[in-house]
Each structure stands twice: as C-alpha cells, then as structure tokens.
Amino acid sequence: MADQAKWIGHKVGTADARPGEMVRGGIPIVADMYGRERLMPVVVACGVEPGPVIWLNGAIHGDEPEGPWSIALVMRQIDPQQLKGVVVAVPAMNVDALTAGTRGDPLDTFTYDMNRVYPGSATGRATERVAYAHYQAMMASADYQIAIHSGGDHSYLSQMIFAPEMPQCLELAAAMGPDFPLVFTSLLKAGDPTSELVKKGGGGITVELGGQCRTLTRDFDTVCQTLARSMLNVLRHFGMIPGQAHYCRSWKRGHQVALLANATGLWIGDPGLEFHREMAKGAALGQIVNLYGDVSETVVAPADGLVFGLRHRPQVRVGDWICFYGVVDEIRDNLLPR
Missing domain, CATH: 2.40.50.100 (RNA polymerase II/Efflux pump adaptor protein, barrel-sandwich hybrid domain)
Incomplete structure (x- = not known):
C-alpha cells in the first residue's frame, strides 16, 4: 500500500493509470509467429487516495468464462474518482485456452494447466512463460488477489472459497459477503497464484462458482452477478469504494x-x-x-x-x-x- 506522498499512479504492463483514472492495456507475453507482441489483457483503476492493491484474476482455466464476465461487471461499477487504492483486473490470464474453450492451451501439450505450473518460468514452456509474465507483474504490487474459478466443462460448483489458514486470506474470504459461507482450507503449495502471493506476505483466495451447464442467458447472469456483487463487497470491506459491506453470520471451515x-x-x-x-x-x-x-x-x-x-x-x-x-x-x- 503506497503512502500519500508517493501516490502518483499505478502501472501494470502497458496500462499506466494516474490517480482517478481507469486505463486498459496488457501485460506483454511471448510474441506470435508474425513477431507481434502479445498481451494479457489488464485494466487498472487507480483511486484518488492510497489504499490496498487488489488483483482480480479470471480464466486461468480457459473453460471457465465466469471470471472474465464477472470481473467486467465489477469494473463497470467502479468510479476511479471515488476509489481508494487500486483495482487491477486481469479478465483472462490464459487467453489462448479461453479462446479454445479448453482448460489449458491446446497447443501446449507439456504444461497444459496454468494453475499447476504457476509462477511458471521465463525460460520454460509456453504456458509457463505466460504464467511468469503475470507473476512478475502481480508480485510487484499486489496486496490481495481473488482468483475466479468454476466447474468448467465437466462440473458445476456452488458457492465455495478455498483459503489458506492465514489471517489475511481468511479476512479476504469473509469480505466476499453473505453468498459464500463455505470457506474450506487450501494448502500453501507451488502451482497457483494464491500460494505465491501469500509467500510474499499478501492475501489470496480461490473462489468457485459456476460451470458450463449454467452459461445460458439468465443462469450465466445470475452466476456472474453473484460473483461481481461479492467482489464489490470486498472493495467496500477495505474502504476502497463507498457503501457498507455485508457478511455471513458464520462460516463453515x-x-x-x-x-x-x-x-x-x-x-x-x-x-x-x-x-x-x-x-x-x-x-x-x-x-x-x-x-x-x-x-x-x-x-x-x-x-x-x-x-x-x-x-x-x-x-x-x-x-x-x-x-x-x-x-x-x-x-x-x-x-x-x-
């Protein structure tokens, strides 16, 4: 969290936002066959005052479209002129997998699942290099991260949060509000964004809701509105946007x-x-x-x-x-x- 004297803006990849701005850009990843630079999409909303830096990460699995749309719904409702801190939205970490509608990049047969090889490697296989670009950018600034998942093309998952037994992670889980009373234990291990951010002292959770059996019209809207409402509740909990946060009466661990x-x-x-x-x-x-x-x-x-x-x-x-x-x-x- 930056102090007021140094509050001059926030940059992630090519998205450079001044206080009170919301800017779109991308995190540079590997070039394509034409030599063109490829970008992982990112939106940076920089508040007018210092506050937490929260990353919203979607589609590390390409068969889980709930993340991209729910994160878009969140960003539509943020006014950077009334924001404290920074919200960094990465609607799709694994764009190639999302394009194909598959769990991992179908062209990468060696490191198919990005949520198992994170933080990746600068000299690794294709998916590892994409993961590493995200890792470098997020570790440079994030206080918290919320990873949005679902059951993808095989299962439906009802409201569930996986959170390590760490105070900053449990607080983040509770801040998701009354729609998420199940907060189960996740182990700190290599391979996923939460584990890596916690190693650096930050807080992270994995949120599960949805599946491709509920991606038609009203169903998809219900799922994504629930996720968006909960992420906005997190921002209210940390005093980043106006409004009162709400919570569960109790949580099941x-x-x-x-x-x-x-x-x-x-x-x-x-x-x-x-x-x-x-x-x-x-x-x-x-x-x-x-x-x-x-x-x-x-x-x-x-x-x-x-x-x-x-x-x-x-x-x-x-x-x-x-x-x-x-x-x-x-x-x-x-x-x-x-």
Missing part, C-alpha cells in the same frame, strides 16, 4: 473429499440432491449405470458433510471426478481480524 468413479457408464445424480444441504455418511448421491441400464456403482457420501460440486456430464469413465464433497470440521462465528 472444512476440507474437500474427491469422489471418483469406480465404473464407466452414465452418471445419474439423485433427483433429491441439493447443494450445501447437510447429509449423513452413506447417503445416496447417485448411480453409475451401464448401457443396459444396470447399476454399476452407487455413489454415497463418504462422511457426514455436504455436496458443493457435481459432475454435469452424464458420460463418465473410471477415475473421472464425480462429486466435490465437503466435510465440515468447524463452524466459526468470525473470520475477520478482532
């Missing part, structure tokens, strides 16, 4: 259990299954049936807990992800600093 298919066939979810509803160990989640309609596997809850994500593709193979199941370890009445 826990951990994820991955449920994988033990049969190949069609995944048929239980018609009565509801996201976030508490259920007992052994409760039926659905079945996998073969092409004769015979049940090959009944999938059940592995412990007392809740479902926050489900596969939306009926076709399933052995080893495919079926369910994002959450085990609640504790309920906290406050994640904010006391």
